[in-house]
Amino acid sequence: MLPHDFAGLYVGGEEVDRILRGLPGLGGATVDKVRPLLDSLAPAVAAAREAFVGSLTGPEPFARMARRAGLAPAEAEVLAVLAAVELSPQRMRLLAYVQDNVALPRPTLATLGRMFAADDGHPGERAVAPGAALRRAELVEVGADGPWATRMCAPAPRVSWALRGDDSADPGLPPGARRVAGPAAPDPPHLLLVTGADAASRLRVVTGGTLISPLPATPGEWAALVREATLAGLVVVLELDQPLPPAARERIAATRHLTWVLSADKELPLDTLPDRPWSEERLDSGTAEADDWQGALGIPPDPGYRLTRSQLGLVAAAAGGDPGRLPDAVRRLAGGHLDALAVRVRPRRGWVDLVLPPDQTAQLRELAARYRGRDIVYDRWGFPPLPSTGVVALFSGPSGTGKTLAAEVIAGDLGLDLYKVDLSSVVSKYIGETEKNLERIFSAAASGDLVLFFDEADALFGKRSEVSDAHDRYANIEVAYLLQRLEAYPGIVVMATNLQGNIDQAFVRRISVSVDFEPPDEPQRRLIWAGAFPPGAPVAGLDLDFLARQFKVTGGIIHNAALGAAFRAADEGGPVTMERVAFALKREFQKLGRLRTESEFERYFDLVNGVDDVAPAR
Ligand SMILES: Nc1ncnc2c1ncn2[C@@H]1O[C@H](COP(=O)(O)OP(=O)(O)OP(=O)(O)O)[C@@H](O)[C@H]1O
Ligand SMILES: [Mg+2]
Known part of the structure; x- marks a missing residue:
């Protein structure tokens, strides 16, 4: 390893000779030749190594990092060498000298190999192979271009920052990812599935420091997520709105040094789970309880509102912690998301403004009572919530007979806003679009207490056709989807139609109250x-x-x-x-x-x- 005056800039005859002599079988500058030198240094190296291994149990950032990534001492050694070079321009010059090339200021794979070649059993450059712990934890990056032997290796920038004592989050994290401080991740690392309708309740299951993130979209985001969790010792909580894609499954299976929590509102299909042992926790209800109310607003639960923990958190923030502003904040819940999809009506008219035969008026009052009483009947008395947990009403009758007005009156009676959705604008001729539109509406509505009013319901609930062309088949899927969505929706839904006879039977079965509107006498x-x-x-x-x-x-x-x-x-x-x-x-x-x-x-x-x-x- 004796570079010439123009190291890296030209290849001289002398060098070619030396390289030829080094070919296997020809003898030359092999490990044996430097053995005497190595032997003379051996006691110092052994002492340094012992001290290094001893330090790995200590409190320094490097030691913590090595433990969290589950590195063997030899792997920690490789990381230490890479970091030592990365943090010092002088050492980079030494490396360029040793590697005979000014364009190679960091250790190459070949150099890592040579550096540890004399140590029996040391992985050398294999410590940074794609499947090695350093790479699985995303602590080390290996150049992707050029010949294998001259690819340079370096710690990721976040690692260097951490070694310098800075704990800023990795800038490559998926948008929306957030760190929540807490005690270190529990040992041993595991995989936990948490399912339940309310996101905030799902988070409460997880204790300790967490890194909460949506599903990363790119390999770079995955790398940043894994690295961040490793360095900061955090539990990764993935908030899922779809089953795990294969890339995610592999990542989670490959990072067994981390605890992962998969948080989803529906159970994840078994065949999409990562290949590692897991446990599952299912949450039935996310309803905020007395201590949640006390913590958020300092008051006992308000029986007028049935909020999930997520909703309570949002409401408390919107009300600035002031219980007096609770009603406005609850109204505000659905605003924003739903305002883009529906017309919001603040009810102004009441029962006195609505002129109907006594029986119809009574039916409408029963409808309001059904919604008001569902806590008592379903929760306290334990009646099975059939056909759905919410209330689905159908108003049918000719145009101008007061169907929309009646929905407004009911909303006003319940102290809720009315959101009018024109179904004919939701139904799309594009396959799959209708479901997407409906899903948007239902999930936005689920965030607030409101009356969802579908006008022109026959646009969707009209008799399902005999399948005669491809679009009919999709129309039937749309109805099936809506029926299923209605069953799960906990709120109050009012549908209006001019043509009662035209409503699909399967849909009629889901209706809890049906009111006929007739022209007035x-x-x-x-x-x-x-x-x-x-x-x-x-x-x-x-x-x-x-x-x-x-x-x-x-x-x-x-x-x-x-x-x-x-x-x-x-x-x-x-x-x-x-x-x-x-x-x-x-x-x-x-x-x-x-x-x-x-x-x-x-x-x-x-x-x-x-x-x-x-x-x-x-
Ligand atoms: N039964 C009623 N009592 C009092 N006012 C009514 C009644 N029916 C209609 N009106 C008046 O007519 C207006 C329009 O009625 P509304 O929009 O409720 O009819 P609709 O049944 O929804 O009609 P469409 O099927 O065309 O949507 C109401 O805002 C109200 O002022
Ligand atoms: Mg109307």
Whole structure:
């Protein structure tokens, strides 16, 4: 190993000679030649090694790192050499000199081999082979280019930082990964599956310091995750929303020095689990309990809200820890996610605004009571939650008969917001898209207490067709998916349809309450007309009995006509009169393509008869 003056820059005849003499069988500069030199150094090397091995049980960062990665002393030695070079520019110059090449400032695989060749049983460069502990723990990186022998080896930058006493997280961690400080990982390392609906409850199962992360998406993210957990001695909690892909399975199986926790809301399929022993913990309910409430808001549980631990955490943060702001914070839960998918309605109208036959009103009140009472009936009394844990209601009836209004009234009665989803906009002609849209809605809704209202339900719950083409088959899958999703949804869902007979039987079985809406009779119309004009509206000589008796229309039309008359009055600077209402009704009839008859309009018939728009004189 005697470099010439222009080391690495040219290959001279002398060097070629030396290399030829070193070929197997030709004798030359082999280990034997340097043996006397090595022998003379042996006592010092032995003493240094003993001290090194002794230090591996100590508290220094290097020793901790070696223990956490499960390194044998020889492997720790290789890491120590690599780190010693990495942290010192002078040593890099020595390496370049020894390796005869200024472009090789770090130990190459060949150099590692030569360095430890004299020690029987030492792995040498094999300590950094792909399957070796140093590589499985992602502590060492080996160059990927060039001939094998001249690939340089170095500790990962995070390792060098740790040896320098800095504990910043690896910048390559998957986005969203977070470290939670705590006592060191329990021994021995194991694999634990935690399943249950509530993410925060799943986390509570894990004790000690944790590294909580979504599934890494790239090899670089995997490397950073494994390295971070090794260096900081953390338990890795993977939050999964899908079964483990094969790459993940292999990583987890290969890093037996780490404790992994796979946290998922559904059980993971057995054939997707890593090949190492595991145990499982299943959590039934994630409902926040008294001590959770006490810790988050300093109050006993509020019976008005049934929150999971995750929800309680979010709510407490949104309320700034102030129990007085709890109702607003709970409303805010679903906002944001769901606002992008549905229209939020803050209920303003109540039972007095809804005019229905007594039986229908009673059914709606029962619906609200069902939702309010589910804690007592299911949880306390132990009734099996069938057909679903939540409440599924179907409102059917012609347009304008008050289905949407009834949903608003119920939401208001329960103190919840109403989220209106137009199913015809969710149903996509693209295969698989409908499920994705629905999944988004249901999972966003699950984060808050709200009334989920699906308008135009027949777009999805319409009779399942005989399979006649590929798309029909997918439409059936969509319905099957929705049925299953409905069963698991704990909240209140109201579906509205204009065509009751068109609803699929399988779906009807999942419905807990079904309410028929019919066009109002005369006394009901009278009440709806009376409620259609707010107290502040200027009215003059309105004959509500006449309007209710003459026009067999729905509440929707009454509402629109009252509004139309009000705008006309505002525009013309007068009160709302019979003439203006009659004229507004004409407009409604025109929209519907409905005939205007003298027997209906009677004395106002002349006013509404023509095709042209002669506005009433007063
Ligand atoms: N039974 C009713 N009692 C009081 N007001 C009503 C009633 N029905 C309808 N209205 C009035 O008509 C408006 C429209 O009714 P709503 O939107 O609830 O009808 P719908 O049954 O949902 O119709 P669609 O099937 O077209 O969606 C309501 O906001 C309300 O002002
Ligand atoms: Mg409606």
